Amino acid sequence: MAFILDLLIGDPKNLPHPVQFMGVVISFSKGLAERIAKENKSKLYIGGIIITFIVVSLSGISGWIIERLFLFFETKNPILSTLIFAFILSSSLASRSLNKSILEILNLIREENTRDNLSNIREKLSLIVGRDVQHLDTNEILRASAETASENSVDGIFAPLFWIFIGTFFWQFNQSIPGPLAMAWIFKASSTIDSMLGYKEGKLKWLGFTGAKLDDLMTWIPSRIVLITLPFCCNTRQSIFKTIKASWNDGIVDASPNSGISEAIFAYCAEVRMGGVNYYKGKKKIKPIIAKSYPIASINSVKRILNLSLRLQLAWILGFFLIIKFINL
Template structure:
C-alpha cells in the first residue's frame, strides 16, 4: 500500500496504459443507454435501473480487484519482489495525486506565463478536464477559484478516500486473505465515484438513474472527508487553534448541498486562507454555492499552490499514521 502511494506520487497514471476508471466509464455508458432505452421516462424503472447499474459496476470492479489480489498472492510465493511491485503499480491507479497536481500546475503556469497570460480559451479548455462546471465565460479570477475548489474537493475524492478504503482493505486482508483487500476496496470506491461523476446529476432522467450511485458515493466519502477535516489543520501553521479552524470549516461546509465536498473545500479554504464558493454554472444552469471562509481573500496562484502543498503534507501525515496503526495492531 505504501509503495503504491509513492508510485502514484512519482509516476502517476501513464497515458499509454488503459486506466481502470476508463473501463468503468465504458461499462457505465453502455448500461446507462440500455437502462434509458428500457425505462424511457418511467421514473420507477429509471430508479431501479440505477440500482442495477450501481450494483453491476461496483460488483465487477470489486471482483476484478479481488481476482488480481488472488493472482498476486499466488505469484508472490515464487517472485515476491516483482509481484509486489506490479501489484503496487496497479493499486496506485486508484490514487490521483500526481495527475491532479500536474493538471492544476499546468493551468497555473499558463496563467503565470506572460506570453500566454490572456490565452484564456486554452486555459479554460484545460480546466474543463478537471471540473464539472461551465468554463466558457470564466475570467482569470474564476479560473483560479475553480482550480482551488477542485484541488480541495478532489484531494478527498482522488486521494484520501481511496487511501481510507485501501487501509480498511489491508486490515480485512490481513485478517483473512479471502476477504476483499486494498485493491478490491479501492476499486469499489472508484466505481461509486465514477458513477456519481457520470450519472449523479439532479436533472432529467439522471435524477432517478444516478440517485443510488450518488448516495453510495456520499456514504463511502462520509468518513474520509471528516478525517481530513480533523487532520488537515495539523499540517498548516495558523494563529487560531486547531479546534476553532475545524469548527469554522464545519459550520461553512455542512450547509453545502453536498456536505462531503463542502467540508472538504471548507477545511482547505481555512487552512490555505482563501475564500471559496459563489456562483457557478452547470450546463447553462446557475447554481449559487454558499461562501466559505469569506473573511479571506479570493483565490490567487499562491493560494492554489498552498492547497496542493497542504494536500501533499497530509498524504505524508496519513502515511505515518497508517504505519503507526499497523504496527500497533501488529499487521
C-alpha cells in the same frame, strides 16, 4: 509503495485505466436502461440500482481476483509481484495527475500573455471541473482551481487511500476477504458512477440516484477525517479546534454532504476564500461563501492547497503504518 508510484508516474496515458473499463460498462448499461425504462421513473430508479450493483460488483471482484494472483505469486517472486501489485493499486489514486493538471493551469496564468492564453487555460480547466468555464476571468479560474484542488483531493486521493487502508486492515485478519485493491476499486466504481450519472436532471435524476448516494456514503468518513487531520499539517491564525469548527460551520451548509466540508477545511488551512456564483450547463448556482475573511484565490494559495494535500497524504500513510505495526505486535 502505491502512493510513491502514483507520485512518480501517475496514470500512464498509453496504458488502459480501470476507470475507462468502468466507464464503458456504465455507458452501455445507461443506454440499455434508458431504452427499457423510457420515461418511467420507477424503472429508471431500479435500473440505477442494477447498474450500481453490476459495476461495483464487477470492480470489487476484479480487484479480488488480482489480489488472489498477487498473494499466489508473492511467495515465488515477492519483489516483482509486490511492484506489479503496487503499480495496479496506484491506479486508484490521482495525486500526480491532479497536481499536474492544476500546476499546468497556474503556469499558464503566470505567463505575461495571459489574455492570449485565456481560451487555452479555460479549455484545460474544463477537463477537471464540472462548471461552465467559457466566460471565466483569471480570478474565477483561480477560484475554480482552488475549489477543485480541495474537493478532488478528497475524492481522488484521501477517499481511495482510506479504503485502501480498510482493505489492508481486513488482510491483517483474513487474506481471503477483499483487500486493498478490491476496496479501492469498489470506491472508484461508485465515484465513476456518480461522475457519469449523478446529475439531478432529466432521467439521470432517477438513474443516477443510487450511485450518487453510494459515493456520498463511501466519502462521508474520509472527508471528515480530512476535516480533523488537515489542521495539524498547517499553520493557521487560529487554533486547530477553531479551524475545524469554522470549517464545519461553513462547509455543512453546502448541498453536498462532503464537498462543502472538503473545500472548507482546505480554505481555512490555506487561508483562501471559496464559494460564489457558478454556472452549470447555463444554469446559475450560488454556492455559500467559505472563509470569507480571507483573500480570494491566487496562484500561491492554490499551490498551498496542493502542498497541504501532499503533507496530509504523507501523514496518513505514516499514521496507518504505525497502526498496522501496533496491530501486529
